[in-house]
Amino acid sequence: xxxxxxxxxxxxxxxxxxxxxxxxxxxxxxxxxxxxxxxxxxxxxxxxxxxxxxxxxxxxxxxxxxxxxxxxxxxxxxxxxxxxxxxxxxxxxxxxxxxxxxxxxxxxxxxxxxxxxxxxxxxxxxxxxxxxxxxxxxxxxxxxxxxxxxxxxxxxxxxxxxxxxxxxxxxxxxxxxxxxxxxxxxxxxxxxxxxxxxxxxxxxxxxxxxxxxxxxxxxxxxxxxxxxxxxxxxxxxxxxxxxxxxxxxxxxxxxxxxxxxxxxxx
Numbered sequence: 001x002x003x004x005x006x007x008x009x010x011x012x013x014x015x016x017x018x019x020x021x022x023x024x025x026x027x028x029x030x031x032x033x034x035x036x037x038x039x040x041x042x043x044x045x046x047x048x049x050x051x052x053x054x055x056x057x058x059x060x061x062x063x064x065x066x067x068x069x070x071x072x073x074x075x076x077x078x079x080x081x082x083x084x085x086x087x088x089x090x091x092x093x094x095x096x097x098x099x100x101x102x103x104x105x106x107x108x109x110x111x112x113x114x115x116x117x118x119x120x121x122x123x124x125x126x127x128x129x130x131x132x133x134x135x136x137x138x139x140x141x142x143x144x145x146x147x148x149x150x151x152x153x154x155x156x157x158x159x160x161x162x163x164x165x166x167x168x169x170x171x172x173x174x175x176x177x178x179x180x181x182x183x184x185x186x187x188x189x190x191x192x193x194x195x196x197x198x199x200x201x202x203x204x205x206x207x208x209x210x211x212x213x214x215x216x217x218x219x220x221x222x223x224x225x226x227x228x229x230x231x232x233x234x235x236x237x238x239x240x241x242x243x244x245x246x247x248x249x250x251x252x253x254x255x256x257x258x259x260x261x262x263x264x265x266x
Contacts, residue, residue: 002019003019003035004018004019004020004029004031004032004035005017005018005019005032005035005036005039006019006057007039010199011206012048012049012050012051012206012210013050013051013052013053013199013202013203013206014043014049014051014052014053014104015052015053015055015199016039016052016053016054016055017055017056017057018054018055018056018057018061018062019057020032020057020058021056021057021058021059021060022058023063023066024058024059024060024062024063024112024113025056025057025058025060025061025062025063025118026062026063026064026065026066027062027064027065027066027092027095027117027118027121028065028066028069028075028076029075029076030076030087030091033091033092033094033095034094036094036095036098036099037094037095037098039098040098040099040101040102041098043102043103043104044102044103047210047265048210048265049104049210050104050105050205050206050208050210050213051104051105051106051107051202051205051206051213052102052104052105052106052107053106053107053108053109053198053199053202054106054107054108054109054121054125055108055109055110055111055195055198056111056112058112059111059112059113060111060112060113060114060115060118061108061109061110061111061112061113061114061118061121061122061134062114062115062117062118062121062122063113063115063116063118064115064116064117064118064119064139065077065116065117067143070143076091076092088148088149092117092148092149093148093149093150095121095124095149096120096124096149096150096154099121099124099125100124100150100154100221101221103214103217103218104210104213104214104217105126105127105205105213105217106124106125106126106127107125107126107127107128107129107198107201107202107205108121108122108125108127108128108129109129109194109195109198110122110128110129110130110131110134110136110176110185111131111133111134111191111194111195112131112133112134112135113134113135113136113137114134114135114136114137115135115136115137115139115173116137116138116139116140116143116147117148117149117151119136119137119138119139119151119155120138120147120149120150120151120154120155121149122136123150123151123154123155123158124150124154126217126220127186127201128184128185128186129185129186129187129188129189129194129197129198129201130176130179130180130185130187130188130189130194131176131188131189131190131191131194132176132177132188132189132190132191133176133191134175134176134179134185134188135173135174135175135176136167136173136174136175136176136179136184137167137171137172137173137174138151138155138164138167138168138171139171139173140168140171141168141169141170141171142171147168151168152164152168155167155168157224158183158184159182159183159184163182176188209245209247209248209250209251209263209265210247210263210265211241211242211245211247211265212242212247212248215238215241215242218238219231219234219235219238222234245266246264246266247261247263247264247265247266250262250263250264251263
């Protein structure tokens, strides 16, 4: 079977494209989900990777689950309630655990509709840029189901409980302009400019030392469920590590000498 994720590498920037345009990049196969998990494990070990960009091939970012499989109780939607529970836990729920906890920053380039699990997938990323043609919906309730992949945790942390409740309780679709107003996306681009805008942002991020990016992202993640005093303790520990890296010394020297730094991921 053809790989679902196409991976391209340009220096420290890793571009990942979901490649099933015929299904609007629906997440319907356990093999697709395992590709996300395996890629994140690979990137965690790769100290030269600094930023990941996630987008979709074709007209959609990700259309969520396969509705025909739901109708037929087939594929990942088949089996007893107990079997379905394990299918979720061992399948699609592994994606938020892998993506959200990936140490390097992730930028979603939302090139088209991000519906249901597709919206939640975008919410697993750190920053979202959208095409003006993008659409967003937390649409599970319209199918008589609930967000099964972490959306009820992710979406309120981005746009707040009232707006997340509005999206989750109605299942209604919002456009890119509304998503920008609500803070769901950081920028809306012309469709032909989306990729270049996202790659330019990725390059700006990747120009920084990799160890600092990883530690900074970890602090942002941990800070969501820690007390201030606990986070300060963790920050002090991370900072002491950062101060003793060769890249920190290179950054300081380059700043003082007014030149471009040359980082070695050390």
